Amino acid sequence: MKQERMFSTRVYPVLFMVALxxxxxxxxxxxxLTTKDRVLLNESIFQKKAVLYAxxxxxxxxxxxxxxxIYEERVTEVDGDGDQPDYFRIELPSGQTGYAVYVRGAGLWxxxxxxxxxxxxxxxxxxxxxxxxxxxxxxxxxxxxxxxKEQFRGKSGPFELVEEGTSDAPGELDxxxxxxxxxxxxxxxxxxxxxxxxxxxxxxxx
Amino acid sequence: xxxxxxxxxxxxxxxxxNNPVFAQILGICSTLAVTNKLENTVIMSLGVIFTxxxxxxxxxxxxxxxxxxxxxxxxxxxxxxxxxxxxxTLRAYMPDVWKQLGPYxxxxxxxxxxxxxxxxxxxxNSAGLSLIDGLSSxxxxxxxxxxxxxxxELLGTGELWGITILGDWWTxxxxxxxPPGAFFxxxxxxxxxxxxxxxxxxxxxx
Numbered sequence: 039m040k041q042e043r044m045f046s047t048r049v050y051p052v053l054f055m056v057a058l059x060x061x062x063x064x065x066x067x068x069x070x071l072t073t074k075d076r077v078l079l080n081e082s083i084f085q086k087k088a089v090l091y092a093x094x095x096x097x098x099x100x101x102x103x104x105x106x107x108i109y110e111e112r113v114t115e116v117d118g119d120g121d122q123p124d125y126f127r128i129e130l131p132s133g134q135t136g137y138a139v140y141v142r143g144a145g146l147w148x149x150x151x152x153x154x155x156x157x158x159x160x161x162x163x164x165x166x167x168x169x170x171x172x173x174x175x176x177x178x179x180x181x182x183x184x185x186x187k188e189q190f191r192g193k194s195g196p197f198e199l200v201e202e203g204t205s206d207a208p209g210e211l212d213x214x215x216x217x218x219x220x221x222x223x224x225x226x227x228x229x230x231x232x233x234x235x236x237x238x239x240x241x242x243x244x
Numbered sequence: 245x246x247x248x249x250x251x252x253x254x255x256x257x258x259x260x261x262n263n264p265v266f267a268q269i270l271g272i273c274s275t276l277a278v279t280n281k282l283e284n285t286v287i288m289s290l291g292v293i294f295t296x297x298x299x300x301x302x303x304x305x306x307x308x309x310x311x312x313x314x315x316x317x318x319x320x321x322x323x324x325x326x327x328x329x330x331x332x333t334l335r336a337y338m339p340d341v342w343k344q345l346g347p348y349x350x351x352x353x354x355x356x357x358x359x360x361x362x363x364x365x366x367x368x369n370s371a372g373l374s375l376i377d378g379l380s381s382x383x384x385x386x387x388x389x390x391x392x393x394x395x396x397e398l399l400g401t402g403e404l405w406g407i408t409i410l411g412d413w414w415t416x417x418x419x420x421x422x423p424p425g426a427f428f429x430x431x432x433x434x435x436x437x438x439x440x441x442x443x444x445x446x447x448x449x450x
Contacts, residue, residue, distance in 0.1 A: 073336035176421030
């Protein structure tokens with residue numbers, strides 16, 4: 039009797055949890071492994087699209103092999119020591135050699151990571167893409183919308199903020215109504231982008 | 245016929261007067277967090293419906309084998325596995341939505357509706373009934389969120405599913421897309437449903 043109770047209260051629950059864990063972990067691992075390549079591909083395509091967009095090179099939105107091909111023709115990754123390239127050397131649509139770099143800075147809620155594209159002079163933007171941000175959806179997160187990102191093309195710093203939809207001089211950036219802190223954060227990032235790019239490219243070219 | 249009546253009641257209860265969100269006030273964290281864009285809300289709702297349904301069935305099917313002492317561990321393991329499957333699938337096939345939802349997909353695990361239905365229903369009922377209960381609890385959660393998201397996105401950004409609906413004359417109510425907007429909308433929703441619709445039912449019942 040006593041032994042039976044020992045089994046049902048002590049041993050069986052442990053065996054049950056072990057068996058249940060093994061079964062469910064196997065299923066989840068199986069699904070993870072079958073989608074792993076796809077996830078890695080998604081991430082690499084995401085980064086490639088960001089670099090091409092920042093450089094102002096056109097690409098088909100949903101055609102991964104084509105994006106891959108355009109990227110390989112146009113972009114050289116100059117290696118850093120981490121898992122991200124230090125900077126990108128790019129053949130621009132104009133035929134000149136441009137650059138792109140990762141620029142990071144504090145946003146309102148978390149870090150904003152952006153890729154800035156530059157003309158050969160390393161001070162005029164060819165464009166920008168925000169690859170990571172945690173700004174307020176519908177307000178600060180509007181920095182990822184087309185109209186906002188497009189305004190960076192052809193501009194050069196130092197910048198100042200103007201009211202949403204009114205920027206036209208090369209030193210002016212649209213702010214986002216209702217998201218002053220995010221607008222200021224992006225302003226800071228945009229203002230230091232050229233310095234970051236110069237430092238990285240000069241270091242790489244030595 | 246009694247069985248059929250029970251099936252019907254199991255299905256309609258969570259959608260109507262015993263709704264998990266507006267009657268039991270469960271799952272509020274995600275109700276507040278993801279409802280500022282309709283698209284994210286729909287994807288989140290599908291994830292929750294998938295998890296409530298399958299975890300209900302699985303827990304119910306195993307209910308005779310789960311030792312009562314470790315039942316919460318077992319339930320959490322089963323629920324977590326289904327949520328990770330949702331997370332991996334989104335990551336592989338809908339990377340853009342996955343990026344926007346971010347940590348909220350993983351947080352489905354802590355959604356009280358799922359654990360609540362497992363404890364209150366799946367442990368005591370057949371797998372078939374638990375399937376219906378899980379499905380209808382998920383749907384009951386989903387439609388409340390979708391209604392809230394509809395108003396928040398429309399009033400907050402003038403758009404629905406990213407498409408502009410209200411013209412230039414519309415001034416966006418920035419507060420709608422921020423966290424306070426969620427509290428206002430949820431409160432108004434609960435007030436309307438409980439104060440107007442359910443009250444009438446009670447009065448006619450008397």
